[in-house]
Amino acid sequence: MAADHYGKLMGSFRSVLLTTLNPIEQAASLPKQFYVLVTTDFTSMDELKLENQKLKTEILLLKAKMQQYTNMELEISRLEGLLGTTGKMDGQSVQIATVTFFSSNPLSQFITLNKGQLDKVAEKQVVIDEQGIMGQIVQTTLTTSRVLLITDPDHQIPVRIQRTGQRGILTGTGHDSVTLSFIPKNSSVQVGDLIESSGLGDVFPAGYPVAKVNQINEVEGEPYLEVIATPVANSRQAHKVLILTSEKKKIQND
Amino acid sequence: MTDRFIDLEFSQARWLVLITYFLGLTLDTMMSMQDANLLAPSFTLMFLMYWSAQFLKNTHFLSAFLLGLFLDALYGTTLGAHSLILIVITFIMLRYRLLFRSHSVLQQAFVIIFYLMAYQFISYVMFSPTLDSDQKIEYWLMPFTSLIAWPILALSLRWVTQRLITA
Structure with a gap:
């Protein structure tokens, strides 16, 4: 307990536990998925799903870019007011991930994403949806990562x-x-x-x-x-989210 | 002879125990999902209590420790915190399990209220969960839902275990 609480020395062990919990999380999500499946119209389901997926991905990327442009405009006007004081926004690259599990209980508020260490996802990376910041990655396994939401009391x-x-x-x-x-x-x-x-x-x-x-x-x-x-982020309904990687950090990792 | 006492070795029902623990963790995970149901009892703890009372030759501390670690990973709490809680509650159960076994299922359900209340109390002290006024009521009422959950759980497991012995 002390090693985990004070030293964060149990990161890898926690990853092992989370990997073991993955099938349990998936099994727990099954009834909800089944309910969604039976309450949805089956007509040309696959086509609709595919098209919907494509459109959602496109919208997500466009909205994320829009966010940046709007904020850059404001940033520039503020900078102009400061007569050349620097504070340029870092360039960001994005990675699309799907929310596989959402937990909201009195102890913690987090979501699980389907991207992990194999996709070069690391701790402290920021996660956003089309509206704004959702939280940051706090734990990763090989194939999944856990995002601590900004509504969590520890965040x-x-x-x-x-x-x-x-x-x-x-x-x-x-x-x-x-x-x-x-x-x-x-x-x-x-x-x-x-x-x-x-x-x-x-x-x-x-x-x-x-x-x-x-x-x-x-x-x-x-x-x-x-x-x-x-x-502003819609953490309860979000299905697709973006994991941000700053270009600076990316270069360091490569 | 009454079917309340089942003479069973741990090795005879190892898979059943593991499946029930998996089921317990899955149910607890389901309850911690969107709009967490605070009235739902801790199924993992109830399964642990059931098996600690059934297998008299085992202490079940290792099971309690490992299940606690999984719960810590599930809720994002400090590793070992839930293990400690489960071990403390298992220890109390081990002290009184012979008496517990002699009770009827309904009497057992009343005793389980005490164990779940202990679980809620220690969790409250250790983790300071964020609860609004409605959630506080649900949080402290949770142990009483074992009056419904325990008879279902105990009778079904007794039925399955008896089939296992006769098979």
């Missing part, structure tokens, strides 16, 4: 408010929502503001949408506001 991500550039830390609550910490009371944060990754810490690339502010509370005696936000 924190450095962010900034897109409109104002105010930085903060986004923490999961375990209930499909997140809280934005370290926003001073004199900040001009508003309900509906988009929160994006700030890029600090070198784990999450800058400029990807993460959440939208939906509640701001002023707690008496506290120097900071209590800001509650809803993640």
Whole structure:
């Protein structure tokens, strides 16, 4: 327990356990898959599935590119305002993966993807869907990887408010929502503001949408506001997701 | 003679035990999926309790340890935490298993409430699960669902085990 908790020395052993659990996770997903299968129309099912798959993949790629372009525009205008101060977004390459298991219980919130070490997926890689950041990879096996969702209470991500550039830390609550910490009371944060990754810490690339502010509370005696936000990523419905690899890290790995 | 006591060696039912543990882990995994059902009892723990009471020559600590590791991998908790919980509960069961075996299935179900409550309590202290007000009620009511689950589980396993002996 101590080796795992303090030293993270049990990574490979955990991978072995997760590999053994794969058939159990698949068996557990079978009733749901069967239910989906029997409730769907069987007419030219294969054709529709194939076409749907193609379209979804295409949309996912296009939306991911759009996200980057929109954020780059905002980034450029902000940079221009700073008179040439540098802060260029890293180039990212993407890998498409399928969600094979979704777990949302009071102890943890994670999804399992069908890409693992054999596909050069590594820990700390960021996972997004067409809306924004979903989480980061925390464990990998040869063929699968586990993504800790941003709504997990153990997950924190450095962010900034897109409109104002105010930085903060986004923490999961375990209930499909997140809280934005370290926003001073004199900040001009508003309900509906988009929160994006700030890029600090070198784990999450800058400029990807993460959440939208939906509640701001002023707690008496506290120097900071209590800001509650809803993640923009659709982690409960997502089927196809993108694993990001920064070009810099890719070159280092190669 | 009553069919409540089954004289069985572990080697005779090794595969059945392994299958039930696999089934227990699968059911627990299903319950931890989308919109986790907090009222569902821990099936892995219930299967472990059943077999610890059946095979008197074994301590079942190794099974408890390994199943705990799988649960840790499943829930993403610190490796060994669930093992510790299962070993503690198995130890209590080992102390009272002769008495436990002498009870009727319904009486056993009431005793199982205590074991599941111990499991929930230790989990609550160790992992501090994030629960809203509704989930808190479900979390603490979970042990009482064993009143339904245990008789089904115990009677079916008794039936299967008896078929295994006579086969």
